[in-house]
Amino acid sequence: MSYYLGIDSSTQSLKGLVIDCDAGKIAAQASVNFTKDLPQFNCVDGVLSNDDPLVKHSDPLMWVAALDLMLERLQDSGFDLGAIAAIGGDGQQHGSVYLNNSFEEVLTSLEPSRSLAEQLKSALSRSTSPIWMDSSTSEECRELDAKFGRRLQADTGSPAIERFTGSQIRKFYKQEPDLYEQTARIHLVSSFLCSVLTGQDAPIDFGDGAGMNLLNLRTMGWDSEIAEFTAPGLAGKLPMVGKGMAGGVSPYFEKYGLKAGTPVAVWTGDNPASLVGTGAWRSGVAVVSLGTSDTFFAALDQFSTDPDGYGHVFGNPAGGFMSLACFKNGSLARDKVRQIAGADWGFFDNEAFEQSPVGNAGQLALPWFEAEITPPVLRPGVRANFDFKSAEPAVQVRAAVEAQALALCSHSLWIGSFDTIRVTGGASKSPGIRQTLANVFQARVESIAVEDSAALGGAMIAAHCDGVSLEKMTEQFTPVGELCEPDADCAELYRNLLPLIKDLEGSDPID
Numbered sequence: 001m002s003y004y005l006g007i008d009s010s011t012q013s014l015k016g017l018v019i020d021c022d023a024g025k026i027a028a029q030a031s032v033n034f035t036k037d038l039p040q041f042n043c044v045d046g047v048l049s050n051d052d053p054l055v056k057h058s059d060p061l062m063w064v065a066a067l068d069l070m071l072e073r074l075q076d077s078g079f080d081l082g083a084i085a086a087i088g089g090d091g092q093q094h095g096s097v098y099l100n101n102s103f104e105e106v107l108t109s110l111e112p113s114r115s116l117a118e119q120l121k122s123a124l125s126r127s128t129s130p131i132w133m134d135s136s137t138s139e140e141c142r143e144l145d146a147k148f149g150r151r152l153q154a155d156t157g158s159p160a161i162e163r164f165t166g167s168q169i170r171k172f173y174k175q176e177p178d179l180y181e182q183t184a185r186i187h188l189v190s191s192f193l194c195s196v197l198t199g200q201d202a203p204i205d206f207g208d209g210a211g212m213n214l215l216n217l218r219t220m221g222w223d224s225e226i227a228e229f230t231a232p233g234l235a236g237k238l239p240m241v242g243k244g245m246a247g248g249v250s251p252y253f254e255k256y257g258l259k260a261g262t263p264v265a266v267w268t269g270d271n272p273a274s275l276v277g278t279g280a281w282r283s284g285v286a287v288v289s290l291g292t293s294d295t296f297f298a299a300l301d302q303f304s305t306d307p308d309g310y311g312h313v314f315g316n317p318a319g320g321f322m323s324l325a326c327f328k329n330g331s332l333a334r335d336k337v338r339q340i341a342g343a344d345w346g347f348f349d350n351e352a353f354e355q356s357p358v359g360n361a362g363q364l365a366l367p368w369f370e371a372e373i374t375p376p377v378l379r380p381g382v383r384a385n386f387d388f389k390s391a392e393p394a395v396q397v398r399a400a401v402e403a404q405a406l407a408l409c410s411h412s413l414w415i416g417s418f419d420t421i422r423v424t425g426g427a428s429k430s431p432g433i434r435q436t437l438a439n440v441f442q443a444r445v446e447s448i449a450v451e452d453s454a455a456l457g458g459a460m461i462a463a464h465c466d467g468v469s470l471e472k473m474t475e476q477f478t479p480v481g482e483l484c485e486p487d488a489d490c491a492e493l494y495r496n497l498l499p500l501i502k503d504l505e506g507s508d509p510i511d
Contacts, residue, residue: 002468003027005081006277006459007070007089008452009193010270011131011292012046014066016074017455018084021468024476026450028079032066041065045292045332048128054371054378056133060097060124063189064116064196071256081257087197087249088265088462090273090454091189093211096165098126098172099192101184107199110252116196125183126176130168132293133328135371135378137167144170144213147229153305155216155223157313157321163373166213166230173231186237188212190267198264199250203242206315207272207322215241217303217313217321242266243317245465265462270454271297271324272317277457278422278448279478281318281470286418288408288437289453290427294330296412297322306414310374317461318470323415327374327407331427333367337400341393352397353432358439359493363391365399366407366504374411381509385500388510401433405440406494406501422446422478424453431484438484440494447481 002021008014012035018028032038034046041062042048048057075081103123110119130136141160144152144167153159160167165188173180187195187204188211194202209215214230216223220241227235248261271289275297280287286298300321305313316322338348365384371377382388388396421443427433428447438445450456460473 002085002463003083004459004463004466005084005087006455006457006462007067007087007193008270008273008455008458009063009066009089009091009189010454011092011133014063014070015452015455016070017452017459018074018079019456019459019463019477021463021473021476028074028077029452030070030073030077032069032073034062034066037069038062038065047131047133052136053380054134054136056131057128058095058131059127060129060192061117061121063193064120067193067196068116071253071258075256082259084258084262086263086265086462086466088458088465089190089193089267090270090458091193091208091267093132093208093269093271094163094165095129095131095189096168097129097187097189097192098183099123099185099187100125100182103185104201107195107250110199110250112252112255120196125179126172129189132163133370134168135162135373137162137171138378140167140170140174144230148226152213152226153309155218156213156226157210157217157305158213159309160213161373162376164211164213166226169234170230180231183237185239187239190269191239194246194264194267197249197253198247199252200247201239202246203240203266204238205243205266205268205317206241207317208267208269209241210314211269211312214238217315263466265465267458268317268461269314271295272314272322273454273457273461274424275299275322275457276317276460276470277450277453277455277478278424279474280422281316285420285422286412286415287422287424290330290423290425290433292330292332294327294404294408295324296408296415297324298415298418308414310411311414325374325408325411325415327404328370328372329368331425333369334400334427336369337367337396341396343393343397347393348397349430350432352394353435355394356398358490359497360395360398360402362497362500363395363399364403364406364497364500364504365396366403367400368509374407375505377505379509383504383507384510385504401436402440403501403504405436406498409440410498410501418443420444420446422448424448424451426451434482434484438486439490442486442488442491444486445484448478450477
């Protein structure tokens with residue numbers, strides 16, 4: 001049997017998924033919810049509380065505690081982890097971990113009798129990790145833009161973005177220079193966990209590295225000029241950039257049944273992993289991921305950037321590049337709309353769309369309960385062109401879902417037009433949301449059988465590094481599930497609504 005483990009460390013949870021490439025099926029899986037299973041880290045929905053709503057940090061020790069617990073649960077499920085041929089993984093993009101010069105020594109001397117969190121605590125030079133939801137670095141972004149202008153986007157794939165790692169590092173250097181000086185290594189979530197798994201300093205891959213405003217996508221190396229301006233000596237604190245295998249499993253993990261030395265592929269970001277896990281690593285198919293954030297992404301035939309400056313270009317783990325538009329207010333925002341409507345999920349996912357007309361009589365509501373990133377708007381609050389709070393529940397739900405779908409469409413036009421869109425993430429289960437996406441994009445919407453597309457992508461990347469064909473695995477693990485065909489009669493209606501999204505994005509939040 002050819003078993004491969006994929007590990008996905010996302011915003012709210014950590015998941016492990018084992019694929020059997022001979023049988024073409026999922027062999028085992030386990031997950032850890034940060035809020036429910038690790039309450040001692042005080043990260044509700046994966047985020048530490050902060051008086052400043054723009055600051056979004058997590059405890060990096062929570063991620064390694066989740067790794068311990070997930071592997072324990074996999075072992076308890078009865079699956080023989082010793083049969084794993086290789087491991088791959090991903091982390092939520094942009095998040096950064098700050099480590100002192102004891103990090104490598106700690107990695108090489110991990111004791112199986114003690115937890116990862118207990119042993120790695122002393123290796124942190126900074127106790128918290130800014131994550132992708134953080135919007136507190138506007139000043140640093142302005143400084144980067146003033147220094148590099150259009151070159152920043154032209155060479156790194158994105159303009160200066162608040163959540164990107166470069167501006168986060170610059171803020172850290174400016175506000176806590178002593179701690180920055182004590183920092184010997186700055187990892188992304190992905191490369192940090194890969195380092196822990198291998199017991200040695202792991203590389204950052206091109207997919208995740210491109211989400212830092214520091215990687216030059218034309219040279220595929222750190223941009224020394226941008227890095228030095230971001231923070232003095234930064235290039236020396238960054239891991240190497242690489243792909244392929246990062247090393248072998250650390251002996252620490254033998255206690256879960258893994259074999260020491262089992263190959264571990266260089267980890268990537270959650271979005272690049274999902275590109276592989278949804279079978280969209282080749283051009284022609286776009287993906288809408290409906291999770292904590294909503295994202296629209298696709299493989300790129302040629303390197304190109306968003307003329308409006310909101311979209312991004314990352315490395316494609318399968319080779320080449322991928323494009324992406326990301327929206328912070330995704331499933332958590334939908335949940336808040338559901339609560340405002342006083343509805344259960346059955347009503348939100350289906351019944352609301354049966355009780356309200358397509359197009360909602362032009363009534364739209366952008367549910368920005370958090371500061372938004374596409375476009376960058378720091379003041380949260382629902383933007384609506386009608387009396388949202390007094391409306392019927394079905395109207396509230398449709399207004400939010402249609403506005404989100406129209407925003408996805410509006411900000412992905414630079415990527416191209418697609419006849420087929422694959423949906424993944426928890427909200428992709430909703431028939432109403434799937435049909436809305438089909439109608440707005442006038443494209444066939446396909447769901448895929450495997451929900452955890454990032455973990456699946458990590459497993460597929462590991463298998464591919466071990467010689468298994470991506471084409472074969474795409475046929476095995478990403479079969480088309482339910483289909484939604486677009487209603488052509490809706491095309492003109494949504495084309496006319498599309499400009500209203502721009503007006504809403506520039507409006508003030510309702511009281």
